[in-house]
Amino acid sequence: MTNKNNPSLNLALCGSLLLSIILLLSKPSHQALDDNDIGFIIPNPRLLKAYIALQFWKLSITSDPNGFTSNWCGPNVCNYTGVYCAPAPDDPDCLTVAGIDLNQANIAGTLPEKLGLLQDLALFHINSNRFCGTIPDSFRNMQLLFELDVSNNQFSGCFPSVVLCLPSLKFLDIRFNQFEGEIPSAVFDLKLDALFLNNNKFTSSLPNNIGNSPVSVLVLANNNFDSCLPPSLTKMAGTLNEIILANAKLKGCLLKDIGLLNQVTVFDVSFNNLVGSLPESMGNMKSLEQLNVAHNNLSGAIPNSICCLPKLENFTYSYNFFCTEPLACLKLKVKDDRQNCIPNRPFQRSPMECKTFYSHPVDCGASCCLPRRPAPSTASAPTTLAAAPEHPEDWGAFSPGHLHHP
DSSP states (O other): OOOTTOHHHHHHHHHHHHHHHHHHHTSOTTOOOOHHHHHHHOSOHHHHHHHHHHHHHHHTEEEOTTOTTTTOOSSOGGGSTTEEEEEETTEEEEEEEEEEEOTTOOOEEOOOGGGGGOTTOOEEEOOSSEEEEOOOGGGGGOTTOOEEEOOSSEEEEEOOGGGGGOTTOOEEEOOSSEEEEOOOGGGGGSOOSEEEOOSSEEOSOOOGGGGGOOOSEEEOOSSOOOBOOOGGGGGGGGTOOEEEOTTSOBEEEOOTTGGGOTTOSEEEOOSSEEEEOOOGGGGGOTTOOEEEOOSSEEEEEOOHHHHTOTTOOEEEOOSSEEEEOOHHHHTSSEEEOOSSOOTTOSSOOOHHHHHHHHTSOOOTTTTSSSOOOOOOOTTTOOOOOOOOOSSGGGGGGOOGGGOOOO
């Protein structure tokens, strides 16, 4: 154990250990560390590997203004700031590094491949730092990793596919980075409890197997999916509690059976390009507390059953083209109906803007989300829109019955 009251002794010991490690690592690659080598430095081979990994990581750090890694010196890695030890799952008599937590340390640097030596790691948290580069492929050695949080850093490149090789992973958080390109569909086959991919630069469409995911929390906001909601989304009904898809470039209509997600408490699809009406089935989402569909191109009448949901506290549907709202909506604790086409409500769109919008029928297949219906013949074409009133006071007669939503 190092002597915390004698910095000079600690520094000398650290230097001696590092020199020994370097000599051992200089062996030909086909020669593994034997028991005598390990015993010469640290009696526990797992902690020796952890020492090597952490010393390589410290060398990869370019800035540590708060000194989080200043005591990362000496053989007792369990005393390092942010490093947590516990008995090994397969050997209770053997101490090993089980967790790393350097959240909000403002550290800059990269993650070296040697971190893969931390094979017993269950938790790796480094959110709110300035780490860049990629997630090392050696992380595949962390077969016990349960939580991986690298959010709010400067990582870039493709989706870190190494996470697909982590059988114990339950919590994945890579939000607020610069990851780009496609999200592998295999991500949604992982047995995760929570998945945070928001605030990156992903551009792929949401895959059809998204409904295979057993997560309770799914956050994909602030990406560039240019995608419709896959029909399999409703297969998540048994586990999903929160889904946030705001500003994700979603298009098309909401799924008619979206109400099957009856355990969801937070549903946010705001700031997208969704069209059509709110499905009547949403009235079955009895657990819903927060509903945000603002800043889309949704239209028609808001179903009374939605505003009568027993737990609904906040319903935001501003900046759409809804033409009627039930009285129950006005009685909600928090609501926002601005910039719609609702008669006798303040801060609505102009009659001309509403008339122009409603002059074009909604086609849920226009965005290639669904097969488009054949155009009806002129003789049998249904009326899609009654003539919109010229004056605001006449908008009350403009009922949702005049609308045709495929």
